[in-house]
Structure formats: C-alpha cells, structure tokens
Amino acid sequence: MITGKNYIGNLLSSIGHKTFKTFNPQTNLENKEVFTEASEIEIEQATQLAASAFKLFKKVSGSRKSEFLNEIANEIESLGDTLLQMYCNESGLPVDRAIAERGRTVFQLRTFANLVKEGSWVEAAIDTAQPTRTPIPKLDIRKMLVPLGPVVVFGASNFPLAYATAGGDTAAALAAGCPVIVKSHPMHAGTGELVATAIIKAAEKTGMPNGVFSNLNSSGVAVGISLVKNSKIKAVGFTGSIQGGKALYEMAAQRPEPIPVFAEMGSVNPTVLLPNSAKTKGASWAKTYASSITLGAGQFCTNPGLILGIKGQDLSNFIQVLCEEIVKVEPTCMLHPNIVSAYESNKTKILAHKDVEVKGTIYKEVKPNYSRQIITTVEGATFLKNTNLHQEVFGPFSMVVQCENAVQLEEIISKLEGQLTGTLLAEDELENYSTIVEALQNRVGRIIFNGVPTGVEVCPSMVHGGPFPASTDSRFTAVGPESIKRWGRPFCFQNWPNSLLPNELKNENPLAIERLVNGVKTLDKI
C-alpha cells in the first residue's frame, strides 16, 4: 500500500538517494516502510507544477473547490482502518484518538467546503462610479480576496492528521485557491502518504489541475529550507517548535521577495488560580488539571504548563491534590523517542535550578517511550529572575508558581512571552483582579474562564494563535474558517468591464453573496 515515494503533483516519484523509516514508539521498533526523501530536482518540479496549477486553480469556482474539499474528506474516510492503523503505528497514540482526530480533520475540510461554496468569505466590496462628482469624478472600484499563490505546509508532530497533510493549513489554503506542497512530517510519513493519496484521488475525481497538491518526504530540515527559499512559493504554514518556526520566518523575510510565514509555535498556557477559587474549588480544579496536563501525554500546544497562584495554605492544598491525582494517571506513550528525549532533557534543565522542587511524579520504571508526568513548584521571585523557567517543556509537565501576592502575580504575567491561551480560575473575584486579567489578555490569543486550555473548538469565534512566540503573526488564527485569511490578499478592479469581472463582483451578483456596496452590506444586484 505504501510506496515511500513523493507525490510530485499526481505522479509518484523517488529519484533521491536518502531514505528513512518511521518509528513505532509502542513497540519501540522501526516501522517497515522505507521512504525516499525528495531531491532538489523533485522540489523544483513540485514548485513548477504548483505555479502552473495556480494559474488554473485560482479561477476554479467556490462551488468546485467545495467538491474537491468534500471529496478529500470522503477519500480520507474511505481509507478506513488502514489509515487508523498507520496513524497508531507512527504515533503511538491510541485508536480512539486516531478516530477523533480523523473526525476533526474531515470536519475542517467540510467546514471550508461550506465556506467557499457559500462564497462571501472573499469580502466583496463595491463602490460604484459617480461620474458627476466634483472636483473629480469617482470611478467604479471593486475589491475581493484572491489567493496568494503556492503555499508550503509543515505539519505538526503531535497531530498526524488534523495539523498535517490534509489538516487545517492545507484545507484553508486549498479553499482560498492556493496550491499546496506539504513537507511531510518525518515521524508519520506513512500516514502522510495515505492522506496524500486521498487528496490526489480527490483532485483527479473533481478535475483539479495537476500540481494543486504535492507531498514531499523529508527526514531533516533540508527539504523545508529549500521549499521556503523557492521563488515559486508565496506563503508558508508551519506548526511546531519556536526554533523551527522562527528560523523559517527569518528565512522568508530575507528572501529577495519576502513571503508571509504563519507559524504556530510553543506556549506554556498560563493558568491563574485566584484565591477564592483555590479556597473553595481548589481540589476540584486540581483533579481537572491533573487530567488536562496528562491528556495525550501532555503533547498539546495548549497543554497547561504553568499554573500561577498566591502562596498560602489553599495553594498548598491545590498542589497536594494535583500531585496525588497526577501520579494516579497511568503513564502513556509519547510520539517518538526524540520527543521523549527532548522531554527528559528539558525537564532536566528545569530541575537543575536549585529552587525548583519536584512535588509529584512517577518514579517507577515505565515502558520505553512512555513519559513520567511531573508537577514542580517554584517561588514567584525565582521564576521572575530566571526566564529559562518560562520555556515550554513539551510533555506532561507543569510548574506551579507560588507568588508572594497579586502584584507579583501581575508582574510575572506581564513578563511572560506571548501565549496561545491564558486561563483564569475564579469565584466571584474576577473584578478584584482586573489588572491581572488585563495583563493576561495582553499576552494571549484566547482567554478562558474556569476551564482548561486543552480542546480547541473548530468554529468562527476560535482564535488559535497569539503574540509571538505563540505565533509569528497574531493577526491571524490557525483554527476555524477565519484561518483562510492567511492565504488571501485583497485585489482591486478599477473601471473594469462588468462582463470580465469575477462572479463575486459582477453587477448581477450571480453567486448571491453578501457584499459591501457603497458602504452598505447587501445581497442585492447593482
């Protein structure tokens, strides 16, 4: 079933000489399939094809793009157990998670299918001519969003489906009218190939141009760098580490023609436990957070890695229950030995601080690649002084910072780097801590009241992004239909013949979309 080859548009290709295998962390063995890394020639072919495909794809109607996206979803579902099995073999994640993530992936594809079928996402705006205006006549001007061009997508290690080959970035870019080249994640190249096959089948079935999608295998950084530097590429979507995302971002800025990079990167997702909440609901939140911290071995970008409270008996009680609960959770398998070793090494760096205390962890031996969850504590002053304690430890790790008082708590929050989320646990006391709430708002993309940051709903009101380094551009979200805005640019027609305008802007409004006409939103014709 798996060829190990690259999809250069519709054709399988493997002219390169570098091969690699994926790894099953549950069995602690390599998987049997052999993948061939894309060569420079294949990279050039894929980008050439994408550029040619763009000329046709950008003119494909929303209705036909919708068929394409829906067909991708159908083809992914048709892969059935083959996909689920490959997903589990390459990630160590349980089959229930595979099913749930596949559900999210096809939901995203169908959400974008509906969005582009409806059509008003292009934000059509029309100002009609006023030939008699003085001192100078006003010309007819019309605007809509158009696709940027070929987009390169770097999938995430922790979501082999939903933030990968046919994940949110790809679905949004295709919906916008941009051909996509996926730099397949080396940890799940097989899952990637299966999904790529589904996309290629869907493209062929629905008559999309060859080159609308390519899938390139890679075992290291070379393929990605080559793609980002390629002049045919007009934008980049990335989900992964701060180091990787920032490197691509700077590389793209230094191109002769700089291009936008939307990178969704690290986050410690601070949670603030306010005093009344600690007093009356501390134990209950401790149980909830023990689950949230260990969910999926803590391998979520919204994992709560930092809990901030004000020193005292209530916070101590919270920590005690959190530790009691977290050690009850059975250790689970991480995605890859490299992720395990990064987890261990990042933990070790944090624990090297003499003032960081381990409060609860699993000491017993665990299976290879299984992670031992851990709760640490530190004083507010120590945390403030040591910004290396602010860094994400990707895995089932959380640090509770015991602040002296609300002033120190606010100072800590205001000195954090940008975050995807911030959470307030509070009982009728939020208004007394407005400066803390505001400091947190200033640092995050999403703020949560009495809940956990894990769980990112796919809906129009979601923001999955935030100030750097949560993302490279806080003006966009990586999740939800609005994420399509990353891949489109406004384009303006002045005095253009009506018959040659795109349907979105014609007088007749043939798509019956809402448009801003002379400053008024309307479904009317002109």
Added chain:
Amino acid sequence: MITGKNYIGNLLSSIGHKTFKTFNPQTNLENKEVFTEASEIEIEQATQLAASAFKLFKKVSGSRKSEFLNEIANEIESLGDTLLQMYCNESGLPVDRAIAERGRTVFQLRTFANLVKEGSWVEAAIDTAQPTRTPIPKLDIRKMLVPLGPVVVFGASNFPLAYATAGGDTAAALAAGCPVIVKSHPMHAGTGELVATAIIKAAEKTGMPNGVFSNLNSSGVAVGISLVKNSKIKAVGFTGSIQGGKALYEMAAQRPEPIPVFAEMGSVNPTVLLPNSAKTKGASWAKTYASSITLGAGQFCTNPGLILGIKGQDLSNFIQVLCEEIVKVEPTCMLHPNIVSAYESNKTKILAHKDVEVKGTIYKEVKPNYSRQIITTVEGATFLKNTNLHQEVFGPFSMVVQCENAVQLEEIISKLEGQLTGTLLAEDELENYSTIVEALQNRVGRIIFNGVPTGVEVCPSMVHGGPFPASTDSRFTAVGPESIKRWGRPFCFQNWPNSLLPNELKNENPLAIERLVNGVKTLDKI
C-alpha cells in the same frame, strides 16, 4: 509658532544635541526653523508612555475614539493658512495641492471616526454554548479584533499630510486603539510639528491618555531604527523607498519578538497599451498619460513609470504624441534637492544603457530643484535581459517598452516585481489578451481599465498595496477603512462571564452592531 521640539506625549522636549533645518526647494534656501532630533532618552520616554497609554486607550470606546479622530480633523483645519504655508515652504508643492491633501487627510480621519463609532469593524463572532453536545459539550466562545499595541509610523516624503503625521497609518492605528509614535519626516518637520500639535490638542480635549501620541524629529535613520527595535513597539507603518522599507522589515523580523511591518514602497505601475487601443485611441491616451506622468512632478507612488506596447506604427505614433505633449508641460519643483539628485542619478543609470533611447525631454535650463520630464524607449528583449531597467525612477519619468509580440509582452509582465497598480488600455480586445491580463493581475494590488494609475480613492473597495516590493505584506491595504486591519488582532474569550465581556460581545449587543452568531450574521441580542 514652531518650537522645533519633540512631543513626548503631551510634553514638548528637546534634550538632544543634533539639530537640523528643513529646505524650501522653490527658494532653494533652508527654512529658518531649527529642529532638535529626538535623543535615545526621549525615544525611551515616548515608548514607555505609549505602553502605559495603551493600557487605557485600548479600553476607550469606539464612540470616544471617534470624538478624538474628529477633533484631530477639526484642529488640523483650524491651523488654517499657517499649515498651508508651512506645507508649501517645506515641499515646494503649490497651495492648491496643500488644500487638496489637507482635505484628504481630514476625510481619512473622519472616515475612521465613522468606522469606529459604528463599531462592527471588530468582526465580532459568537458561538454559544451547547452543554448537551456529544461526545463533549461545546463551550461559549466569542471573538473580536483588539489593538496590537503601540505603533510607529514613518511618513512619506511625497505626502506631507495624507501619508504623514496624521495620515492614513496614524488615523487607522488610533482608530484601532493603538497609541502612535510618529518618526517625523526630516523634509517636513515643521508641517509635522503643526499637525502633531493638532493631535495633542485633540487628545487633551477629548480626554485621551497621555502618550497616545508622540512626535519625534529625526534627520537620518537612527531614530527610526531605535524605535523599530524597541520592545514596547508592536507594529510599524512605513511609506517610502524599497531600501528603507525592506531594511525595517528585516530588522523587525529579527527582533527577539518579531513584529509586523506594513511598508508601502516602490512601484513602476505598468500600463499595457493593447493594439486596437493604440490604433484608435493612441493619441488621446498619449495626452492623458503626459499629464499623469508629470502630475506633481511625477512624485506619486502610482506614477506610470512603465508603458508596454507591441512594436509597430501605432505604438510609434503613441510615443510621438506622448513626447510632443510631455515637453509642453512646464517643469515643476521637486520636493527636495535630495529627491532631485536621486531623480537625476536614477535617470543617468537608466540612460547609461546603450539601448535605451531618449524620445522626449526638456533640454532647456530649469530653475533649481525643478525636474525635467523624460520619455525613454527600449526594445522588449533589452528590457527582459536588464532587470535594473525595471526599477522605479521616482519623478516625471516613463519608459515605453516596445515588445516584439504579445508573447514577449506577457513574459515581461510575468517577470516584473510586485506593483501597486497595473493598467490596461484596450478597445474590445481584452478577451483576446486574457493571459496578459492574468499575468498582470498576478503582479499587482489594483488593476485599472482605460484610465491612469494616479489617483487613489479613499473607499472600502480600494487596495493600495500589492505583492512585494509594492508592499511588505500583500494581505493588507494602506488606504481605505480596511487598512485598520493592519493594527488589530483577533482575541477570543472562552466561557467568559457576560458582564465582564467587552460591549461588542455582550449578549445584549449594547452597541447594536452586526455580529456572526452561531454562523449567522445578525443585529440581534442573544
């Protein structure tokens, strides 16, 4: 009247030691006012004040921001002849232009005032809770745009009012809720100080926080670099040269916390004269273009610097009339001796190519700082081979490229760098040249049918931007109400208490704005 000092928030300050004067190109003499460049201490003070002001200003209602913006417009108008005189003294532009540009400036301010008073620009989206959803309940999630933080604005040399101190970037940033620090343009520091005084007065009258606006004098690049690198600054707006814009863009990308830079830069604004148009309307377009090329001494970012046609008698006739007409235009004053010398030096570089011909120019002596307009021609093959001929010559310069055929014309267009505008002059023939039209669309932000690129209407459908190097981010426009999107980011509240939500997101919809509620646009309460 002019103090020559910096506005550090509401206070005038001049503790630095570097001073400079502006220049009147009409008299060819320095103006008398002495300006003191902002010192590092003052830069730090201004950014600190802006960061403090942001905490208050971001919570100011749309209605109150609207009062502030309208009051700025009123105060600018109240400056009366003092402002007009200073404008003319510092730019060499005629008073009619000063009046027109002041009109545009106050129109922009009032447009943004109306936008934020109405309030729906924040794109409020609400997805209400579904506690009984399976397998997991859906939480209440609400999103709106919030301001990024303090913005630095670099004004343009060629628009001392409309793209300067209280120009489009400043008006949009203040409207979004971002404090602004203007790096005043050294060529019109006096005009800048007068307008800054108007802004400060308006801020004080309408009760805006101190630090919502600062105005820093600068004679070179040091102040700007220091501002862009300052960690308190969260975004940059720039209008000027490719060299300057790209340098700031790269600098911002390399900060520990990268920030968005929207730079609107150079453009040669290609115009394509199609064969039937050349045959039947060539002479008429030649007259129109002679005016457009020389308008304001060619000192517009939308000046038509490149005209592409297919070789033959009709194109030759067009060139002949263009030259006859353009030499009739009286030479006019450029903005500054530095602009004149850059114009001369860029012209010389182009004319150094042995295959570039001068077809029409003014040979007679002109007054100091007056520019001699020029029309040059070159063969398509020569133009294709020499990308240095593709560069902008800022001033009343245009090059007519005589292409062998439509294929070469398309190739030339597809190899151009990104442009603000592209124009098609055509008679019932546009459909025969669809690949040329598409190639042009791919390179520009705005495409014009049978017109001139000069003249940028301020309206919702305008796009003033385009692929690099027309701008650093083609996903935004610098002109029109949509330009506010450069300075805002989506922010999401999850499960947040209704009473503590901003008015834009409260159940009651107290602002009566249109919102996307559970996927449906509505003015209703929840």
